[in-house]
Amino acid sequence: xxxxxxxxxxxxxxxxxxxxxxxxxxxxxxxxxxxxxxxxxxxxxxxxxxxxxxxxxxxxxxxxxxxxxxxxxxxxxxxxxxxxxxxxxxxxxxxxxxxxxxxxxxxxxxxxxxxxxxxxxxxxxxxxxxxxxxxxxxxxxxxxxxxxxxxxxxxxxxxxxxxxxxxxxxxxxxxxxxxxxxxxxxxxxxxxxxxxxxxxxxxxxxxxxxxxxxxxxxxxxxxxxxxxxxxxxx
Amino acid sequence: xxxxxxxxxxxxxxxxxxxxxxxxxxxxxxxxxxxxxxxxxxxxxxxxxxxxxxxxxxxxxxxxxxxxxxxxxxxxxxxxxxxxxxxxxxxxxxxxxxxxxxxxxxxxxxxxxxxxxxxxxxxxxxxxxxxxxxxxxxxxxxxxxxxxxxxxxxxxxxxxxxxxxxxxxxxxxxxxxxxxxxxxxxxxxxxxxxxxxxxxxxxxxxxxxxxxxxxxxxxxxxxxxxxxxxxxxx
Numbered sequence: 292x293x294x295x296x297x298x299x300x301x302x303x304x305x306x307x308x309x310x311x312x313x314x315x316x317x318x319x320x321x322x323x324x325x326x327x328x329x330x331x332x333x334x335x336x337x338x339x340x341x342x343x344x345x346x347x348x349x350x351x352x353x354x355x356x357x358x359x360x361x362x363x364x365x366x367x368x369x370x371x372x373x374x375x376x377x378x379x380x381x382x383x384x385x386x387x388x389x390x391x392x393x394x395x396x397x398x399x400x401x402x403x404x405x406x407x408x409x410x411x412x413x414x415x416x417x418x419x420x421x422x423x424x425x426x427x428x429x430x431x432x433x434x435x436x437x438x439x440x441x442x443x444x445x446x447x448x449x450x451x452x453x454x455x456x457x458x459x460x461x462x463x464x465x466x467x468x469x470x471x472x473x474x475x476x477x478x479x480x481x482x483x484x485x486x487x488x489x490x491x492x493x494x495x496x497x498x499x500x501x502x503x504x505x506x507x508x509x510x511x512x513x514x515x516x517x518x519x520x521x522x523x524x525x
Numbered sequence: 526x527x528x529x530x531x532x533x534x535x536x537x538x539x540x541x542x543x544x545x546x547x548x549x550x551x552x553x554x555x556x557x558x559x560x561x562x563x564x565x566x567x568x569x570x571x572x573x574x575x576x577x578x579x580x581x582x583x584x585x586x587x588x589x590x591x592x593x594x595x596x597x598x599x600x601x602x603x604x605x606x607x608x609x610x611x612x613x614x615x616x617x618x619x620x621x622x623x624x625x626x627x628x629x630x631x632x633x634x635x636x637x638x639x640x641x642x643x644x645x646x647x648x649x650x651x652x653x654x655x656x657x658x659x660x661x662x663x664x665x666x667x668x669x670x671x672x673x674x675x676x677x678x679x680x681x682x683x684x685x686x687x688x689x690x691x692x693x694x695x696x697x698x699x700x701x702x703x704x705x706x707x708x709x710x711x712x713x714x715x716x717x718x719x720x721x722x723x724x725x726x727x728x729x730x731x732x733x734x735x736x737x738x739x740x741x742x743x744x745x746x747x748x749x750x751x752x753x754x755x756x757x758x759x
Contacts, residue, residue: 356692408659418691421667425642433655433668438690456672457652458590 293508295521296483298457299403300412300435300450302468303420305492307400307411307429307514308390310335315494317386325370328494333369337362342414342443352441354416360384387415388422393489397428399514402523410435412453412466414443445476454482467517471504478506485509485517527742529755530717532691533637534669534684536702537647537654539726541634541663541748542624544569549728551620559604562728567603571596576648576677586675588650594618621649622656627723631662633748636757644669646687646700648677679710688716701751705738712740719743719751 304310314331341358344350363384367373375383403409410433411420417436424431435453442448454461461481468474469492474484485508488501503510511517538544548565575592578584597618601607609617637643644667645654651670658665669687676682688695695715702708703726708718719742722735737744745751 408655410655416690417667417669417673421642421644421691425666432659433651434666435651439651439673456650457655 293483294463296463296465297408298459298464299407299409300453300464300466302470302473303411303413303415305489306467306469306487307396308392308423310390311492311494313390314386322372325372328496330370332493333366334362346443346446354438355414356416356419359387388419389426390423392427392429395513395515399518401430402518402525404430404432406521406523408432408457412449444473447480450477450480450482465508474507483508485511487514487517488512527717528697530697530699531642532693532698533641533643534646534687534698534700535643536704536707537645537649539723540701540703540721541630542626542657544624545726545728547624548620556606559606562730564604566727567600568596580677580680588672589648590650590653593621622653623660624657626661626663629747629749633752635664636752636759638664638666640755640757642666642691646683678707681714684711684714684716699742708741717742719745721748721751722746
């Protein structure tokens with residue numbers, strides 16, 4: 292039996308906000324001729340390799356905004372958008388600051404905040420996460436980011452660094468995420484873990500397996516369901 | 526004439542919260558025999574020298590919680606409190622997480638938040654600032670701290686680092702503080718500055734000169750007055 296955590300740390304992209312749907316909506320409005328579903332998936336596919344170049348030391352510390360932009364520049368010709376100028380590219384890159392939350396996110400976080408300290412723990416940079424929270428109404432007690440630790444998840448420095456910020460034994464912190472690999476890395480650092488089902492993270496064309504992984508401390512259908520499981524009042 | 530800032534960065538100790546009054550209240554409740562006014566002033570007097578030891582390189586990066594604790598340990602014998610055990614010292618050191626806001630702080634910040642991105646920019650560490658904000662209801666969009674930049678104000682890395690987090694020209698950021706030296710250092714980095722009058726920061730026995738300094742962009746009697754000056758709706 293685990294002690295209750297004091298600190299809930301939230302993965303953001305896919306867990307709290309719908310990156311796929313938000314990018315599809317913005318791109319479709321701007322460039323209806325482009326296959327927005329394929330575009331969103333291709334952009335996201337460049338995410339992990341771009342961070343691995345930083346973590347391998349091949350590239351010095353680089354914020355996610357800049358990694359997203361480099362991936363975007365490489366992607367645009369494949370989608371017939373090589374003609375976009377710098378201002379248009381900067382605007383499009385900013386879509387990651389404008390991702391919409393899943394319908395349960397704000398209500399669930401607000402309930403959990405009454406019981407726990409709640410913080411983001413994302414590979415997104417601080418400015419991105421702050422702009423997103425302000426626009427979407429995500430009520431963080433603290434915006435924590437890979438940028439604070441100069442390391443990207445799944446590097447242990449991120450999970451352990453977040454517990455250290457609050458002077459907590461890692462077992463008193465819980466990572467909440469829609470990705471089993473992120474949760475496994477947190478668990479290896481001693482954190483508790485909660486899985487959130489986001490079957491449509493990659494869009495309706497690519498439903499995701501959201502089967503439980505027994506190693507997780509908790510498994511919830513949504514963030515409001517997690518608040519239910521913790522008995523947080525509505 | 527200055528462009529309106531987009532980002533308001535707030536000094537915390539003395540500007541947003543009343544460190545002197547809060548420490549006096551807690552210490553008086555715990556140890557009524559001690560001169561709490563003198564104790565609070567002596568603890569605060571150790572603040573700047575302790576950070577200067579870090580910034581000179583004489584000591585590696587150390588968070589403010591730990592600097593406060595070392596200063597406290599050195600201070601206790603002078604006030605007849607050498608007998609406090611580790612748990613009592615840890616509790617007393619945590620008073621910096623429990624500082625009360627000035628009466629106008631929450632209302633003023635809430636109004637300013639409707640127009641600007643508002644963030645702390647304090648030498649306090651992230652955990653301290655987050656616990657304080659949660660207890661006091663300070664509605665930050667982002668908790669920024671010396672801990673993020675591994676440098677203490679008035680080092681330029683802190684002011685410039687905060688503007689960089691939001692990809693802003695420093696002139697689009699404004700430091701709000703009750704201390705002219707903090708504001709002067711921010712101004713040297715290109716930030717706009719707003720002075721807040723806190724005549725009782727050091728207690729009623731030591732009223733502070735709150736005369737305007739013409740180099741500041743704005744001068745306000747309180748944070749709600751700053752919101753008035755910006756025309757933020759009540």
